[in-house]
Amino acid sequence: MIALIMKSVPARKAALLSAGFGSSVQSPAARAAIGIVFSFSLAFLSVITVEWIARGTLTDVGEFLTSTVRPGMTTVAMLTIVMLTLDAVFGRRHQSALVLIPLFLIPAFVSNQKQHFLSDPFYPSDVLFTRQIMELLPVMVRDSPWTATALLVGIVLSTAGIVFAWRYAWQNFPKLSRQARLRHLCLGLPVIAAFASLMDYSQYSYIRDRLQVVPMMWDQKENYRSNGFILAFLFNIPMADVAAPAGLNADALDAIPSRNYGYLTGPEEKPDIIMLMSESFWDPMRLKNLSFSADPMPNVRAAQSGYVFSPEFGGMTANVEFEALTGFSNAFLPYGSIPYQQYVRSDVPSLATFFRGEGYIARALHPFSGWFWNRNQVYKDFGFEEFRTEETMPPMEKRGIFASDDSLMKEIMREGDGLDKPFFFFAVTLQGHGPYEPYRYARNTIGIRGNIPEADRATLATYTQGVKEADDSLKMLMDWASKRERETIIVLWGDHLPPLGNVYMSAGYMADQVATRRAPLDVMKREHETPLVIWSNKKGVKENVGTISPSLISYNLLKFAGFEHPFYTGFLGRVQKKYDIIDRYQLAARNNKATPDWVRDRKQLDPLVRDYGYLQHDIMFGKARTLERFFPKHDLFAEGYQGH
Numbered sequence: 001m002i003a004l005i006m007k008s009v010p011a012r013k014a015a016l017l018s019a020g021f022g023s024s025v026q027s028p029a030a031r032a033a034i035g036i037v038f039s040f041s042l043a044f045l046s047v048i049t050v051e052w053i054a055r056g057t058l059t060d061v062g063e064f065l066t067s068t069v070r071p072g073m074t075t076v077a078m079l080t081i082v083m084l085t086l087d088a089v090f091g092r093r094h095q096s097a098l099v100l101i102p103l104f105l106i107p108a109f110v111s112n113q114k115q116h117f118l119s120d121p122f123y124p125s126d127v128l129f130t131r132q133i134m135e136l137l138p139v140m141v142r143d144s145p146w147t148a149t150a151l152l153v154g155i156v157l158s159t160a161g162i163v164f165a166w167r168y169a170w171q172n173f174p175k176l177s178r179q180a181r182l183r184h185l186c187l188g189l190p191v192i193a194a195f196a197s198l199m200d201y202s203q204y205s206y207i208r209d210r211l212q213v214v215p216m217m218w219d220q221k222e223n224y225r226s227n228g229f230i231l232a233f234l235f236n237i238p239m240a241d242v243a244a245p246a247g248l249n250a251d252a253l254d255a256i257p258s259r260n261y262g263y264l265t266g267p268e269e270k271p272d273i274i275m276l277m278s279e280s281f282w283d284p285m286r287l288k289n290l291s292f293s294a295d296p297m298p299n300v301r302a303a304q305s306g307y308v309f310s311p312e313f314g315g316m317t318a319n320v321e322f323e324a325l326t327g328f329s330n331a332f333l334p335y336g337s338i339p340y341q342q343y344v345r346s347d348v349p350s351l352a353t354f355f356r357g358e359g360y361i362a363r364a365l366h367p368f369s370g371w372f373w374n375r376n377q378v379y380k381d382f383g384f385e386e387f388r389t390e391e392t393m394p395p396m397e398k399r400g401i402f403a404s405d406d407s408l409m410k411e412i413m414r415e416g417d418g419l420d421k422p423f424f425f426f427a428v429t430l431q432g433h434g435p436y437e438p439y440r441y442a443r444n445t446i447g448i449r450g451n452i453p454e455a456d457r458a459t460l461a462t463y464t465q466g467v468k469e470a471d472d473s474l475k476m477l478m479d480w481a482s483k484r485e486r487e488t489i490i491v492l493w494g495d496h497l498p499p500l501g502n503v504y505m506s507a508g509y510m511a512d513q514v515a516t517r518r519a520p521l522d523v524m525k526r527e528h529e530t531p532l533v534i535w536s537n538k539k540g541v542k543e544n545v546g547t548i549s550p551s552l553i554s555y556n557l558l559k560f561a562g563f564e565h566p567f568y569t570g571f572l573g574r575v576q577k578k579y580d581i582i583d584r585y586q587l588a589a590r591n592n593k594a595t596p597d598w599v600r601d602r603k604q605l606d607p608l609v610r611d612y613g614y615l616q617h618d619i620m621f622g623k624a625r626t627l628e629r630f631f632p633k634h635d636l637f638a639e640g641y642q643g644h
Contacts, residue, residue, distance in 0.1 A: 043079035047075055054111045075228050078195055088183075102158070123240070198211075242343070244622070253615070266561075270359070270422040273488075273557070275426045276477075278405075280433060286526070292449075293449075296467040300474060302541075305533055305542045306544070308320075310494070315496065323551040324554070328551060328619075346381060349634050351424065353382065357634070358633075363425055364388065369391070370389040400437070402430045436498070490536075517585050518585055547588075551582060552580070567615075
């Protein structure tokens with residue numbers, strides 16, 4: 001296909017026409033204008049072709065290019081600038097097309113085929129899973145042998161065509177003058193650099209917002225559809241670089257201390273476990289410049305074990321969830337990555353696999369669509385037997401546009417009462433999700449006094465009412481658990497601070513709308529801590545947990561429940577004894593000594609933390625050499641998953 005595009009008569013005539021007409025024009029400005037127009041035309045046709053191939057249809061391509069709320073023409077404009085800049089590098093007009101067209105068309109075709117067989121688009125990080133791709137090839141050949149044959153022929157012809165086209169262009173395409181090359185570079189490079197800086201989707205960008213480029217990392221299918229293949233692919237590039245830690249080899253993995261790690265024991269009477277990750281749950285009474293007519297979270301406060309140090313702020317829920325369920329840390333992954341989207345492609349040990357190995361029923365519940373954050377596939381890979389979503393749950397009462405916490409707690413109680421075997425439920429609530437529009441609730445029952453703008457007061461009032469209702473829902477669940485004969489352990493924490501906009505600034509809590517990533521430990525804790533509850537109907541509250549990373553929740557839960565495990569209580573137990581917080585920006589010891597930016601100085605890294613990174617990389621990206629030693633019974637969960 002690429003060869004045909006390169007060698008097609010219309011394309012060659014167009015190139016010759018551009019070159020000939022441009023050379024016959026005496027005015028340098030006119031020649032430059034002709035070159036820009038032709039490059040724009042090439043970019044426009046390339047974007048159409050790429051989207052057509054990636055989507056498998058032209059149906060939505062026209063809207064992508066013409067809609068004022070989608071970045072189709074932004075993509076064309078940037079591709080034009082890149083072409084002109086590369087032409088300046090090569091020194092010949094339009095030679096960049098021979099590089100860029102294959103560079104976009106080939107991944108677009110791969111994405112089309114991947115969606116056909118695996119439903120997901122092609123991510124840059126897929127190159128990390130070459131084995132899975134190679135395993136997919138026989139399936140593709142059996143399913144579409146003629147397509148596979150045509151593909152092979154196309155690859156051969158395209159390779160030959162590219163070589164021929166490059167030689168032809170080098171001999172026949174007009175050279176750019178030194179002044180023209182310098183002009184293109186001076187104009188193009190700053191624009192490309194500025195646009196590249198906008199690709200950091202984790203930070204708000206006014207310019208990106210004006211260009212109608214809205215990264216949708218929580219839903220990659222919509223991300224690719226709305227932003228187009230090229231931009232969506234670029235958003236995901238930083239996450240593809242997961243290099244093995246320095247010094248990682250078989251000997252280093254075998255040397256990770258294994259004494260006292262061989263055990264796998266549990267209590268005689270196995271307790272039921274309910275983990276609740278409460279959406280944006282936080283203590284608004286930490287806003288000390290304001291006063292509240294009542295405590296919005298008295299039940300959480302009475303049962304509070306400590307705090308979770310969230311690695312995120314205002315969003316990116318899936319990253320907190322990843323740590324809590326696996327015991328692994330985002331600190332060892334590239335900045336901005338989302339493991340649920342980029343890295344979970346096969347079986348990964350989790351609390352679900354552990355509990356299933358102990359004879360539990362492992363079920364996940366979330367009153368929203370299963371595609372969000374790719375949970376349908378991730379929960380399967382984590383070992384959950386079933387994932388209950390809004391599609392498979394009974395109709396739920398809404399608070400605003402989201403399912404209420406009350407209705408989710410009632411569903412948990414209903415399902416728990418229907419099971420005889422011990423169960424592990426992992427639930428993610430939804431009611432606390434922003435935005436916190438005024439009048440979401442018919443009546444806000446907690447008054448707020450203090451010197452803040454009325455708009456901020458209204459936002460905070462809505463949020464605070466949600467906290468109160470989440471707290472009431474927890475009490476209802478605890479009251480139910482208190483009446484149960486079997487021990488029932490409830491773990492609740494907030495995934496991150498809520499996105500309250502200007503409230504933090506007007507209340508004097510933070511200097512900006514979002515939390516800082518680099519600051520003294522006390523500031524980081526203030527801007528990243530959420531309440532943590534670990535409670536048993538038989539033992540009461542687990543006290544004095546302190547402030548811990550989500551990856552250490554599993555250790556505290558299993559020790560409280562009476563289990564011992566090589567990784568979750570053994571290895572993580574060693575980590576917990578020395579460190580509370582393992583964050584990519586802060587490594588905080590239990591004595592509150594913090595080591596900021598510790599990931600930059602690997603030579604000085606504590607061997608314990610180094611081994612933590614080794615073990616995680618081996619399980620997620622390596623040959624799983626440590627799997628049998630640290631995750632016994634992992635293979636018991638492989639069958640029986642039910643999505644929606």
